[in-house]
Amino acid sequence: MALREKSAQHRQKSVNTTFEASSINSSTVEEKLFGHAGEDEDGDDGPVVFICGKCKLPVGDSLSWDGSEDGQNQIRLKRVTDNVLVGEDTRLYEASKKSLCLITDLFCQGCSSVLGMIYASTPKNLDHKRFAFCLNVADIDSYILGSANQMLAAEGPKEQPVTLEYRGIVEQQLTEMKMLVMSMAQRLEEIEAGL
Template sequence: MATTKQSLTYRQKIVNSTFETSSIDSTAVEEKLFRQVAMEENDDDNPVVFICAKCRLPVGDSLSWDGSEDGQNQIRLKRVTDNVLVGKESHLFEPSKRSRCLIVDLTCRGCHSVLGMVYTSTPKNLDHKRFTFCFHVAGIDSYVLGSANQMLAAEGPKEQPATLEYCNTVEQQLTEMKMLVMSMAQRLEEIEVGIHE
């Protein structure tokens, strides 16, 4: 039993000499690490850019969102980019047997494909669509800002300059990792002592 306590004391001295003590609390380090992971997983509210499905020109974004029509596979926007051309001639459109509307086509400036329509005259039950830009979901694609995750790995000092800010960040991360390892080593030691008793 005495040799076990001596080896634990010796091991604790090695741990203490390997990792300097720091003023950073290990629970604060763990909380910071887990909070960062949670923030990265919760990026669902980023703006969306809508682009033409054929030529990839941007046509609008979610900041001008007005709604969607699931039954007709449409989205409605209040504003669009200059890449969307609004037709000049109205024509009849019947979304159902009881509803007749006048619409003008929305076309892409780049590839001239029809992207959707603007309702210029509607029955009362479709007034919420009048004078909004209604896009066919099949005619557009979307891109969520901030969804890119590919990065180039720095292969040496030429790719990552060693600025003062970069050095401070690395030093902070190393200190946090040291505290985490020290906390884990202390917990492991407590478990080993509990097993031997």
Template sequence: MQAASDTVRDVQRAEGDHQQQQQQQHEGQGEESQKPVNGEEEEEEEDGIDAPLVFQCAACRAVVGDSFAWVCSDQDLNTITLTGAAPGVKINGQLETSTQGRDLGSTYVTFQCSCGAILGRVYQTTARHLDHMRDLMTFDLDALTSYKLGSVGVSADENDELTFPSAIRMKEDIGKIQLLMITHDEKLSELQEKVAHMEHQASIHQEQPQTRSSKRSKRK
């Protein structure tokens, strides 16, 4: 688990490079180039995020979104903007106005995690430079942690100590089975001893003449 801001930094860097490219293209070719630039933008963003990210509430670790809904990030606002959020995230009704920062004068409603923590803003009216964030879910990075899919921190092969509950359980079960086998083994050798003892006793009886004669008499 790591802070969302750390994971998103690479993405922001990639986006920053791209925004410069986009501006250069706009200057050179004008507004007609809008469509191909957008097409390229999608490719750029896919390059920026090398593995899907799962975003979690920093307070309760509930999953609140993922990078498949990615729209953009804003380094100055310290936010990421997604098209939507996970079920359980609730948008509040009260309209507020930003009185400071890069979104000064913008109106928004906040949204919160099911645990009550405020996660971010849905901008209703925005300054021109924030138009691309309007009506979308803009998460405050400080309210999030993130998990990058595939970033496995614990490996069963590398760990000598058993850390997985199933493995610990299995070890206990093997212990129980071994104990049972020892008990059965002891019982078995006890029985074998008894049988050997009885055979020995029987052979002694057979050797006694009295027994032989009685057997003979019975056979007659």
């Protein structure tokens, strides 16, 4: 009875999750998160934010990482955002030929798409998945914090900051141009008077 009450309480919690089809698999996600492969890059990648593939609501981040399942193309998180809703119904799921599990689906609060599942009851060999948020990699996208590289033109490498020295040079050039224009205007008056 206590397990049934726990399960009912757990289903009532709302969680933020949304996924969209993606060509990446869970090993690629794990490599990006922990640098097991692809060490040729900076290696200074920031945390990863997982977002719904359809409506782009954030559903979790790599700070709550619990592992990945390559065979099922899933990632496991210990915590997710309030954008992930835990379904009401528990159903049977056959993880492998001899492994029947009870699962509850996870839904995106924004677009109601299925994002993954929670294993409520598992055989001993799958206990590591129980009560973790298993998100389908095909239904989520990700964003690495700090990966933005676009800057405004004023911040580009060719632009100079406006300093007092730079301002003085610009004012001097404007004064010289003003004197040149005035002398040309005077010369033009003299030419017109001679005609």
